Amino acid sequence: MQNEFTGPRGPKPRSIFRLSNLIVYGTILLLAIYYLAPLYVMLVTSMKSMAEVRLSNVFALPIKVTFDPWFKAWSSACTGLKCEGLMGGFLNSLFITVPSVIVSIAVASVNGYALANWPYRGANIFFTILIFGAFVPYQLMLYPIVIILRELGVFGDLAGLVIVHSIFGMPILTLIFRNYFSSLPAELFKAARIDGAGFWGIFFKVMIPMSSPILVVAIILQVTGIWNDFLFGIVYTRPEAYPMTVQLNNIVNSTYGEKEYNVNMAATIITGLVPLTIYFISGKLFVRGIAAGAVKG
């Protein structure tokens, strides 16, 4: 018979190498390698000279590390006739992304706030139409927008592209702001009304100070979305206003004799650096914000 001195006692022993652990961590490890391998290849290739690229295995580390491909990609890689690298495109992307992000978030946050807290006649219909807009394929509207921009006199300019990006960001941003504001306690809004704050007073003094998680989500969504955009960039701008993604495509696709894999790799990493940095800085906030805004419909 077991008595209190011989029976199991204290924490149950658990082996780290249990079958379930091996399966879970093994899967995670495999998937991580699968996703990181291309990035690794890009990094090592971008630091090799062309002579080395031709000779070595794609997975091999560079024998002699060189940053020349990076400088070339930034300032002297050729797109068609011009050899100015990605620099111009980077600035264009900056001039497109910053105002688009600011305008779309400014308008969508007010939209979402009005929809969540100031129910007006027809609010539901407006919201339904807006959400429907989120599911219409962009391609359908490409040409009509060309006409609209032409009539407005901004076709080909950065301003035109900013307008397009701001409008296309509206449905999803309005949705997440509305959901976030709906999830805040309604009594807070009531208290502010009794305290005599109006539409804008409540928005700026009560709602916005509580909105940092959802603002972070909106900024990340917009920065990455607009920075990575290729279609609108190539359709609605002239070559001198091309965003970085279009520039990158042109660099990678223009070949005179030998394809400069190392320069192409460097150019691609440089282009992806902005969204990547944003993710690294605010990844945790992003997850928290997504959870805060998206749960309640």
Next chain:
Amino acid sequence: MESVSIKNLDLKFGSVEVLKNLNLDVHQGEFIVLLGSSGCGKSTLLNCIAGLLDVSDGQIFINGNNVTWQEPSRRGIGMVFQSYALYPQMSVAGNLSFGLRNAGVAKAEIRKKVARAAEILQIEALLNRKPSELSGGQRQRVAIGRALVRDVDVFLFDEPLSNLDAKLRTELRVEIKRLHQQLKNTMIYVTHDQIEAMTLADRIAIMREGKIMQLASPTEIYGKPVNKYVADFIGSPAMNFLAGRIENGAFHFGGGVISLDKYDFAEGMAGDREAWIGIRPEHVIVAEGLSKADLTVKVRADIVEPMGADTLLWCVMDGQSFRIRLDGQFVIKEGDMIDVGFSSNAVSLFDKFSEILL
């Protein structure tokens, strides 16, 4: 002039009628409690008075002014919410002064008013803290303070104590009562807790399905409930009801006959009919009082629940579960037989069908 006056108020959400032709007059300085189970419309009524909901029909007057279309901030009301609703990013002082700042009050004046409110509520030491650094009781004090600084005529409380634990609730209840005695403002207080209602109110309005069933002092509501619903709602443990028939000045039911000589019938309500008799657990007579009873019945103690000050006894009367409240010193155990008595001046009679008080 009435402090708050509600005339024929209707409120509909789509096709659902939440408030139906509701009338209520609140005197200057009166403490009114709106009491009812959830969904009875009590919070809705409070929101209408505050101006946070648009009414479908009817009028609301505060201090003689028709405020039916007036903005909440201009009605002269302050409101305290169940969830405190403090602005999380502002300090306590910021929370207290937000309304004054919106109204454009001068800085020196704001400082004076905030200091006075903080003194009344004893939260001076907390003025620089954020709401997240406060306990539940402190938060609710700040929420009350927010109404206090604005020198409002009418305080509205929407279940302010429901989020607090039992001990703190009792403390703050007393504090709200003290505050009312000190300030002498009109206060309208929504709760589903009958203890809060009984202890705080000058008058209680019992609400059900968007209507006020009875508006009267706590004593009157307890002693003379207008119908069976109110009688059942007020009192803990709840009143016992037995069905029977009134014939020749006596109530006949399965357990016996009670002479109604001492029963105070309402005007024109005497006469033979089917009826309910309502007996409060604490009005059942035992031991030496039995000689004065109009009916004595022997029952068996099924369950005995000692609660300290008193003991609750469950037995069966006329085939129904029946509660009796005894003094805590009374010695009894499960299975004992006991004589219990009823006196006709401590019962309520209700019509069997309309359920109104006879």
